[in-house]
Amino acid sequence: MSNSYAQPILRTADLSEGLRIVQRLLGIADLRDLEVDFDARISSPHSLSGVLSLLPDADWWAEGHGDGASDMGVDPMAYLPIWLRRWAGTPETVVPFLKAVGDSPATVRWDFNAWPEAPEVGLGVGGTRGAFVTLCAHARDLDQEEPAADHTVFVHVKQVEAERAPWLAAQVGLRVIGDLVMAPH
Template identity: 45%
Template sequence: MSNSAAAAVLTTADLPEAVRAVRTLLGIADIGQGEVDFEAVIRSPDVLARVRHVLPDLEWWASAGKEHGSSEVGDNAADCLPIRVFDWGRPADRAELFIAALGPDPAAVRWDLNAWPAVPEAGLEAISQKYAYLTLTVNSRDLYQDEPSQDHTVHVHVRNWNGDQIAYVHWLADQVGGRFTGRVESASL
């Protein structure tokens, strides 16, 4: 297993602005097949119903632990709230529908990219598939929903923290009117 460095490039209370930034970054990235991973903490029956409409075969377990309920054993998610969602490898067209279903609950949506392409005019080399990801955290400042918030953060993933990678993060932030503030998390891949 390896890790990427996830750099926060835009934090905003305006979810449509965050989604526009994601769309812009996806337009830059080599997205290939466009798989998406979902993580969330779902607390209410209303949010659960909306998320289940988007992802009918949702993978989850009770926040208190799998022994208190999970999709693996066929438990009813509504009886186990709050639940944690770890649903990976979904089609990209589910992402915005999932985001719209969340309401106030915290989540992370991660796009698995083929690469961040080379940008010769900026002197930037490509970042390979192994480390190229884009994450939008909704109602959370961090990748793992440990810091609930009223705002949303766009994170770009790169391989490691060297001068070339930092330059790429600054360039991506500029493309969405954001600013790299130095906030970086290690993301397990």
């Protein structure tokens, strides 16, 4: 299985603007098999409580100290900061998740069937391995290693279809604002 490649198309201090752009992108996508993946790097007990009440079955693991993890049956509060992940969620969970994480770096990735045909750049329908949109909240990068006060929207494409990213940005009135990078799994 290959990774997708992602390119940023929006950086904004307004989280609702980022969510609007995501919705516009989803409006042109084939949303069959839509799933949403959630990741966060949480150091606040308040944020952790909120996220766990929303996603009680999320996986988590300690971030560098101790050896706590969700599969050990221990209290994650004792291991802050932690990484938390929940795969295959529903779109209705996105806004409550973003509210619960507060200022913690987090990503929400929409995973769907395909991007539309892009005849202007010579591309047919883009298949599942490159059909994602990610909103990075309070982070500049997909790995959440560069915390930020703003939010970034990335479009994902197959590496061999790199020209689809600027085309997608143009479909929502934007342009790419950074390099095409390999996305984490």
